[in-house]
Amino acid sequence: DPAIIYDLGGKFDKSFNEAAFNGAKRWADETGGSFKELEMQSEAQREQALRRLAEAGSNPIVMTGFAFGDVLNTVAPDYPDTKFAIIDMVVEQPNVKSVVFTEEQGSYLVGMLAAMASKTGTVGFIGGMDIPLIRKFACGYVQGVKAANPDATVIQNMTGTTPAAWNDPVKGSELAISQHSQGADVIYAAAGGTGIGVLQAAADQGILSIGVDSNQNHMFPGKVLTSMVKRVDNSVYEAFVDGEALEPGLTVMDLASEGVGYALDEHNAALITPEMKAAVDEATAKIASGEIAVHDYMADNTCPVQ
Amino acid sequence: MTKMPRWADVALIPLLNLVIAFAISGLVILAIGENPWTALKIMVSGALGSSYGWGFTLYYATSFIFTGLAVAVANHAGLFNIGGEGQATLGGLGVAMVCLALPWPHWSLALLAASLGAAAFGAAWAAIPAWLQAKRGSHIVITTIMFNFIAFSLLNYLLVNVLRPVGSMDPASARFPEGAALPTLNDMAAGLGFVWGRNTPANVSLFLALLCCLGVWAIIWKTRLGYQIRAFGKSEPAAVYAGISPVRITMYAMLISGGLAGMMAVNNVMGEAERLVLNAVEGAGFIGIAVALMGRSHPFGVLLASLLFGFLYQGGGELALWTTIPRELITVIQALVILFTGALDNMVRAPVERLFAGRGAR
Amino acid sequence: MAQAQPLGRQATAAPAIELRGISKAFGPVQANKDISIRVMPGTIHGIIGENGAGKSTLMSILYGFYKADAGEILIGGTPVQIPDSQAAIRAGIGMVFQHFKLVQNFTVLENVVLGAEDGALLRPSLAKARASLQQLARDYELEVDPDAVVEELSVGHQQRVEILKALYRQADILILDEPTGVLTPAEADHLFRILRGLRDQGKTVILITHKLREIMEITDTVSVMRRGEMTATVTTADTSPEQLAELMVGRKVLLHVPKGPANPGKVVLSVEDLRMVDEDGVERLKGISLQIRAGEILGIAGVAGNGQSELLKILGGFGRGAGRITLNGTEIDLTGRSADGQTSRASGIAHVPEDRQHLGLIMDFTAWENVAFGYHHAPEYQKNALLMDNAALMAATAEKMERFDVRPPIPTLAAKNFSGGNQQKIVLAREIERNPDLLLVGQPTRGVDIGAIEFIHKQIVALRDAGKAVLLVSVELDEILSLSDRIAVMFDGRIMGERLPAETNERELGLLMAGVA
Amino acid sequence: MDLATLLQILDSTVRLGTPLLLACLAGLFSERAGIFDIGLEGKMLMAAFFSGAVAAVTGSVWLGLTAGVLSSLLLSAIHGAASITFRGNQLISGVAINFLASGLTVLIGQKWFQLGGRTPSLTGNGRFGPITLPFAESLREVPVIGPVYYELISGHTILVYVALAAVPLSWWLLYRTRFGLRLRAVGENPAAVDTAGISVLRLRYTAVMICGLLTGLAGAYLATGLSAGFVKEMTAGRGYIALAALIFAKWRPVPALGATMLFGLLEAIANRYQNIDLGGVVLPVQFMQALPYILTVVILAGFIGKATPPRAGGAAYVKER
Ligand SMILES: Nc1ncnc2c1ncn2[C@@H]1O[C@H](COP(=O)(O)OP(=O)(O)OP(=O)(O)O)[C@@H](O)[C@H]1O
């Protein structure tokens, strides 16, 4: 049976891990198969969980989050017959499939939408913590904003430095209000549970917000401009479908492969005008074809635009 | 009236307390629709039933011993150090800087240097609140809380901008060199020719922790410094009368306390992760408060309480891993254990004492 | 209280209070054993007994603070239940505890009103209490500033507040537990005038004291307690101090320590123009000059709070001041740089602080740990550079306890488990046994029973006879007069004058203490 | 800085300061009565959860508030039993309560809503809406006063006004009533209260319950006033900050207002100015995020001096040993 291990944020984080869970569940619903799933409670359990699953014969073993990278690198060689899949990190081992997402591309698209939806020419970004992953989101977003409106301003904030940074909706809401008062009228939240506060404050203030990872449009219908979706669920689903035949190596989930994108559904249909949609779809095509290169913060630890 | 026998005091009552705590935990488990008996079995066998379980239990206990001792030493000086979390965070920084500085030829050298680094950084982080308390009367409870937050910010900055290897997604330092890898208990057992606790993180720093227990015991009860710390903790005016300098003792006690908290990093950063990650402390600083209070600030008590919490952590981890019981249940069990063995002790003690008194009277 | 039912002395035959068969144990300690006592209305009834005899416990039971294990209480002839202090107050009982039960950072008025408020709002209660206090002050000469914060009052005034609390609640029966332990003779006289006044109004007073002079002076009847039992109740007029002392202790007690003439040698301590300003900027010492020679006791008399504590503090080596102090010819640093309490000990000064429970001892420490207190650097208590020699300390403590007759002689017992007198002996043993050149001793016998007083006085005299200098600070004029070779009187940070004990008397000293030169 | 920005920052200060204020006053009642409480965080969290959960289920924020307060009162009762009746260690009991709340909220939440400990988002009557004070609209155009009234004073939820009103009320209760006198006395010298014929137990329980009530309001404000529902661990250390503010304020109600609002202000400023550019050198965001805490230490060390807790605090009242 396949297995999945969630990162410390927990299975129901409303974004990343939850998407992974949804993918696994979809597989189970469709195939009637069963899978093991683990939630850890400490760093030391990463290795423990991996080994125990491998020894119990689970195959493949999927894990979410870059934090597993280091451990997987040491554990994978011990279980050459087991296939592993890691999301958000590259681990070069013969039995590991690494799945990374081009969050900068998805963020670029929602950045364009934000710039086009903005009346003030100022948009906001609220990240959970100042870590590379979040900078990657931010950098793609800013590029998209500038692409759609070179004169636009982007206000960037981070919510904190403690684990509470991801679970503090009050702080998220204050930051959103603060950004609104500085003119932002579309705010992109990449901050886990804190993001809920951002979305809610934006709705209260009558401005727009952008969700992240999962499609969060439904949370405040008509108030969430769109969501930058990262199809973690798809990659988990695919890994489970592949089963023991899982193909090791690097898989990049990008716009072209619909690994990332923006969400359009009945909750935000009214907010996305045909022109906006056209512009974004054009950009999507150009990015897919390589005509537009969205800079990846991780490539050189810098962002060309602020 | 006869007094309660000593065995009842030190064994029976804590046991009864634990039983009540677990009984109520069982009710909670029932309430969320699971089987408490199975849960208990998983916890006990997962944490104590194999050398594998022990390997984790001891690993967690090691961390708690360090932070528990830290709080205990400060308690003896009448200072409430809530800053273990921050001090251990800085300790991790010290360990990382030492380990990454050289290609260490042998783990023992690395261990020595890293312990010093960890203790020095932890102590330094405690030194400022201590100095402010001693010289300016700034309440150490506030300042240590503040320093926890500041430590997190500092570490966040350093990991992302300074220590992170280029191109790494993970806000963590590089892996430590091979030579800085501490032998695990498993390695040590293998050296002695038997298999114990394969793939478990318990490592040689357990012995360091035990040494610290012994050291703290000796310092507190056998040395002049300890004498002065205890005197100061009991009565500041009297200490001044006896020629004990409040400033000096506050500083010494907090430096020792911060150093101990910092040394926790030797276990988790150097012994387990072998690199420094964000939030490496994972709340062990706060658990240290519970451990020290439950252990009545005595090193032996701290050791026992640490083992209990190590058991809860590992047993609870197993529970969360292998059942659908959410991991937060462990937090609830911990809370109940703290409550009944620590705060509601007299609820059990009084009736038991009466029972013994009644028997004695007859 | 003026309107309170007058209980004429012969109006009723029933005792104001009758206790029958009261027993009380604290764990293994039997504090009261089957005690019965009758106190007649309109009398002052004394209770005496050694430290730990159970006096305070008995009174606390009467006041509903502790619950008796057995026995009954009758007030005015009717059995009553006194489960808590509220019930005692309702029954007309007021109590002034040995250790004051005052809220230190409240004003006098707030302390008096606490628990006796008139309604949910404070201001009317306070206003009413203020008026009553004025009335009481007039009736009983009990002046205290109602707005003063208690912690800033002298102990004498705090005592008045306690009495006012009882009177404000219209107590007919007033219990005072060692009220004069902290009072000056003048304050004590004043208190006795008040007590007589109360008696004459028909109120009943129970007075616990260690001072036989007071018993003889003011009580009508006196009960003696020993080891939890009531051993005798006698009419005061029919007894003598010597007889009471023997009843109390079970042996003959010397009420005055015999002491030969002094043999003064060279000057040990010389103080010139010592001045000191405290943290609040108040000048506490205003130019003190004095000398003490080897082999003599200089007694410092004075009402508490006139600079004696500060003088002891600076001489004891943990204060800062201006002026010149030399010890055995070496000048002592007054800048505060070496005000660490250790320097002075090293130079041969031993110090018995006035407040043994807060300064002299750590109550949670064992006896042997307390014997090391202040001398934890002493070479004989060290095993090596790192470790203290606890075994040596234990042995030294056992020895000292035996020599000073500390009871029980158990070095591992915590200080708080010794009675006050025995606590004092531990401190004295520690300090005197250092064989200091100069012994500073403050209030050596405060609250200590007469058996212990006799012993403590003997030790101080013995030290003098061994050729050491002693500075004795006490508010007990008796003690000053009987121990000192010379007497200096302090008032308002100055020395008002020096007298020889043989050539002065309590009256003259009292005047000096009041600042009348 | 223009007036509008200033007002926005102050407005944010009030919102961020309010939960701290309520929790701080809660701690004040408890600690003034001699019962130390490091369990403020846990009680707040519990109240946040139950107010969010019940408001979500019933759609009524008032029922939510009631449930939140009741849950906080329950934890208070446990703390009271442990530290008053059974004379346990007050710090241990507080630590236990923090753990208990942290675990139970998610456990119950997961069982109840299957949202990983979150509660469903609140809408409409499930939340406290802003209250527009009289004349706010009409005065809005008046220079200075208008915006101040409209932006800063008006437009908060009812709990903000309750919290602000609680300051003078607490002051009055503590310093102008019989209850307050006794409460303060029992934290300083319980023996004095006992010998005055007043029940120490009853007083202390009352104080602990008031503490529960106020932390309940604080938690409910977090979940139903500031946010629209509960998220696990959403108190995010505010209970500890409130404790720090309490010491800062030296256990007095009016300074408690000042201390909590200062913390709110520092956080609001750090939120607003996260990326300060000092002529080319951009201060790292982590520095700005640590700034409130650094400033707290600086202010404390520089201006506040020694804070002496209530003298009988932290110890159970024991007559006989
Ligand atoms: N609260 C208490 N708990 C335990 N033991 C107590 C308590 N109070 C008094 N005792 C013990 O009871 C005995 C009687 O004490 P009590 O205070 O009544 O003596 P006393 O006659 O007032 O002595 P003193 O003259 O020193 O005031 C002593 O042995 C004492 O140790």
Ligand SMILES: Nc1ncnc2c1ncn2[C@@H]1O[C@H](COP(=O)(O)OP(=O)(O)OP(=O)(O)O)[C@@H](O)[C@H]1O
């Ligand atoms: N609450 C208590 N618990 C334990 N022992 C007590 C308590 N209260 C008093 N004692 C003990 O009772 C004895 C006498 O108590 P008490 O307080 O009356 O005397 P004291 O003030 O210490 O001495 P003295 O009356 O001689 O000044 C001492 O041994 C004291 O330590």
Ligand SMILES: [Mg+2]
């Ligand atoms: Mg007594």
Ligand SMILES: [Mg+2]
């Ligand atoms: Mg006494």
